[in-house]
Amino acid sequence: MASDPRALAEHIDNVTLIDQHVHGCWTTAGDRHRFENALNEANTEPIVGSGFDTQLGFAVRAHCGPILGLPKHADPHSYWERRGQLGEAELAHRFLPAAGVSDWLVDTGIGVDTADPADMAELSGNRAHEVIRLEQVAEQAARASGDYATAFEDILHRRAATAVATKSILAYRGGFDGDLSEPEPAQVAEAAGRWRDRGGTRLQDRVLLRFGLHQALRLGKPLQFHVGLGDRDCDLHKTNPLLLLDFLRQSGDTPIVLLHCYPYEREAGYLAQAFNHVYVDGGLSVNQLGARSPAFVARLLELAPFDKVLYSSDGFGPAELHFLGAALWRRAIHRVVREFVVDGDWSEPDAIRVVDLIAHDNAAGLYRV
Amino acid sequence: MASDPRALAEHIDNVTLIDQHVHGCWTTAGDRHRFENALNEANTEPIVGSGFDTQLGFAVRAHCGPILGLPKHADPHSYWERRGQLGEAELAHRFLPAAGVSDWLVDTGIGVDTADPADMAELSGNRAHEVIRLEQVAEQAARASGDYATAFEDILHRRAATAVATKSILAYRGGFDGDLSEPEPAQVAEAAGRWRDRGGTRLQDRVLLRFGLHQALRLGKPLQFHVGLGDRDCDLHKTNPLLLLDFLRQSGDTPIVLLHCYPYEREAGYLAQAFNHVYVDGGLSVNQLGARSPAFVARLLELAPFDKVLYSSDGFGPAELHFLGAALWRRAIHRVVREFVVDGDWSEPDAIRVVDLIAHDNAAGLYRV
């Protein structure tokens, strides 16, 4: 066995990250229920029991507590008291810089009382960029006057002038199975008319969802897909990214980024190998898995070529999550690649290079940040 | 790294378990074929080769042999000879108390020549409680006179007076896909008529299966579902618990317990996070996986909140299985949570508390035992 790779450990501790999919942190005060529910991703109802009784809750106490001056593993009550003393703005000022992130790519499609990209830049002292949610563009087009398709294109292009990527939550709007080809203009006009007549809220129409995807492909900026783990409004088994196979076979060169992916990260890695334009990310899952995240990060290093794997936290709400994603990823990637090096499968310079690819190089090339 | 958590090891060795899903052990003698086939879960035909040539077989030799005075890893022939000398009653007297279980929750829906709850209590010196199999209630209602639905309700409520839970093997009767809503009374009456005309054996009718589930929901006691791994009579891919999503969205507050779950334990954990009333268990799988069970137990500690995870052995037939489930679970949970503690992700008191939740606290609250 090789000796312990110390340069690798130090490199991982200090490597700068591009957080390639994130939401804003909270900007207003809230109660303990809001906080504990934010530790549960899947439940859409007020949780019974404590949000602290999860891998994420344990990870917050272990790794976020010390940033607030608490001992590791401080009890939930103490943790809640301490964060309440500081308030959301101060929490953001502490957690965001501690993440070691240079650029935040912010999906602005959800969230009231959360930071927008400009806020994120100011709170963190880093750069921030917008990711445009396609279903939000659709709702804006539904409210616009005139032809829906023209309005969609106009809004998308106007917003894209200062954005780095688009994002689809098709996973939450019926999932990936079924026809995802580009609809005809007449179909789009008809579907848009129906939707506008019903009020134009919460887009569920498959024709209009498909229209949005193909507009994003035409735009050419990377298109991010929510894949796998999310709240129970999605049918998880319909978010298996293998159901995107036909779409990927016909989507041209526009980069496609598969987000989160649990429990389909092996399938996502297969797609990243199978298609030159497909990338994988493990954000959200790493936070949710806490102490179990090393096994997940290891599975992301199976079939996906190393120049196709990306880092994100998918932090949303508590500023803890924006920091914790980074902290857990550093711990996990160290555990995983250190073992490859110690076992003689990878050299230490190999490992350092792959860490750099995932931490920032792949994302820097993809989003041109 | 933290030092080795010794209090944790000792606690796990001694923690009392509630075995929340189990069947009776054998009460009559049988030949070696019966024993070796009982080590294979999935095959419904006489196995070719040796049932000892499996993870379960190796685990029996490693961990059950010493309870019978044999050296660890005694060869299959010696093991078989030794158990034959003792007989099933003596085996039960040795293995059941050695499991460290306070309460056995016994599914009485299958098994001739196996112990009923009263036998289990006597053989083990512990408490035993009944779990009512819904498909058995249906067969009893089919044989009763008068209206089927009324008979079903009467039998269920009479039996439930002394039982702690219900259980469904829908997984074996067409699986989880398709409509699981409550059928109309007229549909139930019609389906019951057809089924009674055909003899009223082996319930496969979806209307009557759905009727039974909704009667169990109305009863309000925890409803256990066979999920995943079982014998080849089920279509394993139709037992993916994600196919229960619509049912879970509409099933109210009655607790739902997902049993076994392999290879869908990550999906089951997701459901336990997504729904306040959903719980997960890894019985049967732990025994079947033997030396590989730590990886499985680790996956049960991913998305499921820690107050939603339960212990069971699913022992059935050889009394070895009632003991081995406990022995392997103790070994596995120790391996998994010890690593969390040593790596600094959990504190040792955190780990001890989670062990207590899974070992008995969650089940005690759920079943009120």
Add this chain to the structure above:
Amino acid sequence: MASDPRALAEHIDNVTLIDQHVHGCWTTAGDRHRFENALNEANTEPIVGSGFDTQLGFAVRAHCGPILGLPKHADPHSYWERRGQLGEAELAHRFLPAAGVSDWLVDTGIGVDTADPADMAELSGNRAHEVIRLEQVAEQAARASGDYATAFEDILHRRAATAVATKSILAYRGGFDGDLSEPEPAQVAEAAGRWRDRGGTRLQDRVLLRFGLHQALRLGKPLQFHVGLGDRDCDLHKTNPLLLLDFLRQSGDTPIVLLHCYPYEREAGYLAQAFNHVYVDGGLSVNQLGARSPAFVARLLELAPFDKVLYSSDGFGPAELHFLGAALWRRAIHRVVREFVVDGDWSEPDAIRVVDLIAHDNAAGLYRV
């Protein structure tokens, strides 16, 4: 804990393998693009980026380099230069004997400019045997004169006189879902007529695919199925081996071998437990997973009885792959079973016996080589 099992390590280093599913290595020179594309299994287009930036690429540099006199982890450029100096024949002379294989079972259904069984025997100094691809027999029958079914049977039986097994790539021809029962003779004749009229190339017709499978069952030699991981021409989710359940329930005693299996190796292991005539193999996946292959090999040792697990490399093209499959499997099985022994779950003689079963005994019995 037991002391380090040294006899086990030595045994694994030296155990002779039967490579039960492999293709020919290259026999003609090619450029660097050909080589790097051969390190990517899933992509059917020229890859962008480097084929070396994968687990397989890293494994080639770590474990194949030294066979060519290079230091471990030599850089890609040096590796490519060195293999170019030697040429394909010399590479085969170095890599094939280094694999420690006694018998190569060669699927001859694809590959121009690759070694046939006789070449493989000569290049390696070992024995080689043919595996007949059923879809190739079908294409031969389409080109023959007279009745298609008769021609198929004649060709199959003639070729089978010197072959040890058949192989189906149904996974690439629509996948496993749907009816796989034996078609009626009239259906076969009609489908064959249609296919011959269209030119008789690339068999996609389900009737003729099903006909071929049932001919292979009748022949009685082991029937290998491509399962899971392959190139993107297959719909990966339609290669889940659970979709073969109905076929397996009705396929009689002819042995069925599930090849590759990633990411469905746990489902495949279940089938190997559920059916006396089903076997599992992890070839291709082990090479593709490189440093991550121990976790995969461990999952193959879950539900499958140990007398149902087989070794293969699925090497095709670069002779590195024929060697690397063996080298990675030895490393992986050692990591996995050593841990079982050290933890006290298996005895060291148990582990050595299971290694022998997988390495050669199971295949020797199955194929009678």
